[in-house]
Amino acid sequence: MLTMVILLAFGVSAASAQKSSAAASNNQKWNYTELIKVPEKAGAKRNPFENDSDSVLAGGKLFQRHCAECHGMKAEGGKRAPSLLSEEVQQATPGALFWS
Numbered sequence: 001m002l003t004m005v006i007l008l009a010f011g012v013s014a015a016s017a018q019k020s021s022a023a024a025s026n027n028q029k030w031n032y033t034e035l036i037k038v039p040e041k042a043g044a045k046r047n048p049f050e051n052d053s054d055s056v057l058a059g060g061k062l063f064q065r066h067c068a069e070c071h072g073m074k075a076e077g078g079k080r081a082p083s084l085l086s087e088e089v090q091q092a093t094p095g096a097l098f099w100s
Contacts, residue, residue, distance in 0.1 A: 030082035032089070038096040045095030 049055035064073070070081035077083030089097070 030077070030086075032082070032086065034100050035088055035092045035096050038093075038099045042099040043093050043095045045093075045098060047094035047098075050094070 049059075063071075063075075067081075068075075070078065071084055072078050072081075075084035077085075083089070092100075
């Protein structure tokens with residue numbers, strides 16, 4: 001459930017963010033093939049918090065606390081984790097992100 005809150009919050013903010021050139025170059029070194037290997041049943045899983053506006057704020061706080069260190073403050077990625085602004089991640093279903 002915690003992961004789904006983070007994903008929802010991040011998905012809302014990342015969808016409106018533009019990729020930086022640093023994010024684009026970070027995408028080059030990460031392998032996103034796991035997102036296409038997701039079993040159909042897992043990929044179809046819905047985000048139980050998708051209509052909960054409070055979860056966006058909560059997820060943002062959780063991202064800053066637990067994810068930003070590796071994914072970057074603006075989710076642009078880095079040496080330790082991929083950009084969450086990549087086309088592959090942005091097009092993935094909530095179920096695929098949760099499964100990965």
